Amino acid sequence: MVAQIPLCSEIGAEEAGQGEAAGRAEAQEGRVRISVAIPAYNGGRFLKEQLDSILGQLSGADEVLVSDDGSSDDTLSILSEYEKKWGDLSGKPAGKPSEDKKGDPVLRVLKGPGKGVKQNVGFALSHCRGAYIFLADQDDIWMPDKVAQVMEIFERHRAGLVIHDAVVFAEEIGKPLMASFFRFRGAKAGIVKNFTKNSYIGCCMAFRRELLKQALPIPDRIEMHDQWIGILNDFYYKNSYFYEKPLIYYRRHGENNSGLTHYGPVKMIRNRLVFLWNFLKRILFENRKWKK
Numbered sequence: 001m002v003a004q005i006p007l008c009s010e011i012g013a014e015e016a017g018q019g020e021a022a023g024r025a026e027a028q029e030g031r032v033r034i035s036v037a038i039p040a041y042n043g044g045r046f047l048k049e050q051l052d053s054i055l056g057q058l059s060g061a062d063e064v065l066v067s068d069d070g071s072s073d074d075t076l077s078i079l080s081e082y083e084k085k086w087g088d089l090s091g092k093p094a095g096k097p098s099e100d101k102k103g104d105p106v107l108r109v110l111k112g113p114g115k116g117v118k119q120n121v122g123f124a125l126s127h128c129r130g131a132y133i134f135l136a137d138q139d140d141i142w143m144p145d146k147v148a149q150v151m152e153i154f155e156r157h158r159a160g161l162v163i164h165d166a167v168v169f170a171e172e173i174g175k176p177l178m179a180s181f182f183r184f185r186g187a188k189a190g191i192v193k194n195f196t197k198n199s200y201i202g203c204c205m206a207f208r209r210e211l212l213k214q215a216l217p218i219p220d221r222i223e224m225h226d227q228w229i230g231i232l233n234d235f236y237y238k239n240s241y242f243y244e245k246p247l248i249y250y251r252r253h254g255e256n257n258s259g260l261t262h263y264g265p266v267k268m269i270r271n272r273l274v275f276l277w278n279f280l281k282r283i284l285f286e287n288r289k290w291k292k
Helices: 018-026 044-055 075-086 117-126 146-157 181-185 191-196 209-215 225-236 265-286
Strands: 032-040 062-068 106-111 130-135 161-169 205-208 240-251
Touching: 032 044, 032 117, 044 062, 044 075, 062 075, 062 117, 075 106, 117 209, 117 225, 130 146, 130 209, 146 161, 146 205, 146 240, 161 181, 161 225, 181 240, 191 225, 191 265, 205 209, 205 225, 209 225, 225 240, 225 265
Parallel strands: 032 062, 032 130, 062 106, 161 240
Antiparallel strands: 130 205, 161 205
16 A cells, blocks of 8 residues: 655646636746646556656756556655656746756646546646647657657647657567557548547647647547547647657557557447547537637
């Protein structure tokens, strides 16, 4: 049993909803260049390796948010250890103005809502303060120049969402299970394509914060938050960029939240119908308010 560890930046799940939290975060957006959102749950086995691969690429204009959803392993102990070095103990807004990139990034730890991975992702996103938001899993490894390459693509191609390829590995980094996730999924942009066969994978995605207005809150009944975010960007902004170079080691193991196998036909049909219903509700009714 892990003792409760006080988290200096802890935010309770009973606070305002994702939309209200995103509004508060937006008020501080100019202070932070990049936010990296990591949903965590019993991820202590690989968490240190992932945090080290991310924090070393960021600057004083950036932040990492880890939303822990009630871990019972050593995840909280690890996060407490990292907060001592990377945490913002003063309570001041994270990072520095985006033009000043000197110094270290800030690590913020949130208490997740305890409602599963999709709502934990949405909760983390609603507290991001960066102009650019990167999604990350708790158990992968970022390649050393991922951030620099993705930011260059944002500028060079005026992209609103960037998704890159990944090398798929088993638990220990060694012989890859798959040299290219893109080839496996036939990855490319497009609403119809990704509705029928999704190629958006959250751990390989980054997007401009404007997309939060359409993407949050994430519906609880849909199967995948990454498909939801990617297709909404295709619909509203039509500027997703698929970068055909692996920038992470995508780790697959028995404790992952998702796998590389296909569902049976009944569940696949059900998932698509549920996604379509929520997508139509969002674009026809729920997002009218942000246009006003």
